[in-house]
Amino acid sequence: MTIDTLGGLTNSDQCSTLVLKIGSALLVNADGDPRRAWLDGLVSEIAEMRARGQNVIVVSSGAIALGAARLKMPKGGRASLSDAQASASVGQIALARLWSDVLEGHDIPAAQMLVTLDDLEERKRYLNASSTLSRLREAGVVAVVNENDSVATEEIRFGDNDRLAARIGQAAGADAVLLLSDVDGLYDRDPDEAEAKLIATVEGVSPEIIAMATVESSSGMGSGGMLAKLQAARIAERAGITLAIINGTQDRPIAAAIKADRGTLFLPQRSDTARKAWLGGRLAPEGVLTVDGGCVEALGNGASLLAAGLTEVEGEFERGALVSIHGSKGERLGQGLVEYSADECRAILGLREGDQAAKLGYTPRAAVVHRDHMVHL
Incomplete structure (x- = not known):
């Protein structure tokens, strides 16, 4: 059943498995502290989806931001590759603990899964990741996935968790990927312009759609931007996966977006075989x-x-x-x-x-x- 409305994302009949991506700026404030109250609201939504029979996989940024604050690294830990790797090494522990604590508050066990680009580019390791995600689902565990920035270099990394979320969606056989952003979705031009219009539905990421994107991450904390989200949508649409972008800055952001019916939905354009979807999603x-x-x-x-x-x-x-x-x-x-x-x-x-x-x-x-x-x- 095709998911063609935002409400379908939380409908267990339409969406059995949802990959939920959270960026650094939503999870961590400018001082490097977790936004615990916001996260508690989001996790309550995850608990409600699971109670309806949905499997939720989290792709979470935030390790570099958390670690950089602890180490007092300049530029949020992004002044150099070695700073980012060191910050990630410290921050991964804090990030895993944070998710474990908030999920445990709803009696939900959490698992940490750190991956690199190579893990999903090489077929055997990709299948291993798929098998792990499947077993965690059977065990009733929420997998919290992040790029392993402590060992990834510029040449062998995703560089953003948007495309990682789409690839995890493929590996998990997900029905949808939901990207929480700091904007409502894709606009036909810079959203700060008065004439900018939100695009509710996209049927195929064409060159014209790509031209609407801006590369920068507005928070300055993350590494993505609208272009990365469109690249993620391209990966998803070829694998028969719906991808959505909504504003994640509000309390209980999923319910807020659905109630307002505000976001951008990228509809699947085809459903390649598992092997061809993997081939089409490879990035290097x-x-x-x-x-x-x-x-x-x-x-x-x-x-x-x-x-x-x-x-x-x-x-x-x-x-x-x-x-x-x-x-x-x-x-x-x-x-x-x-x-x-x-x-x-x-x-x-x-x-x-x-x-x-x-x-x-x-x-x-x-x-x-x-x-x-x-x-x-």
Whole structure:
């Protein structure tokens, strides 16, 4: 059953599993102290959803902010990568304790789950995460997930918990992802402008929708922004998951948004298989394959990517790596698992099957990227 209203997020018939993402600025005040009264109200809403039979998974920011306050780090712990890692190491303990305490007040057991980008990019580890989330659900536990910022570097991190929430939604088989923000949702322009209009429903995150976003996080405390939320919506919509953005600054914010019917709902656009949803949600391609117009048309008709259509190869990668597929104008068409290394791709670039063996020294494979290992974006 499709969730097409905000009220559907708390309807157990429409939404069996909900991923709820909370940003740093909502959870922690400017002095680095937890906003305990606000959190108590939110957790009472979580308890009510669970009483209705819903499974709730929390994706919570706040470790860096909490740790930086304890260590008295400059710029909220974000002056350098090492400051952020140290702050996260201290703050993760405080964050886990905070969630455990408030959930325990409603007789709800909590679990901490720290992940890195690699944990959800590599298929086996992704399935392990999925299995853990499933078992926690069976045990009646609320999983509190956060990026493991104490070990993540700039090259191997999500960088925001919005996209992490969408990926956790995939791994958990969630029906919806709810992002609590400091604005009501997506506006058609800067929300501070008088003419700005809130967009209630989005059917597909198009380039026009992306153009409405601003990159900055208004609080200065988090690392996301509206662009990150739209990227999360793209991940969700391909996996058959509804994503919503509401204003989280009010007391009992979910009930307040539903009562006012105010927020932005991103409707699913397709429901890929589990493997293709995972492929489409991966965020770190190791290279780029550029193809000609004929190949673009063939890919649009469901064909595999063949060497004859390759015009350019960027990056260094091995067979089995994730690569991004671009058209001649740089437009991103899709991504998939490549059947050759970067050097082999360059060797057979533009060649038809009959001419590839001489370059490779062995019988060529059926495709450079097979359609079964490719997802269109």
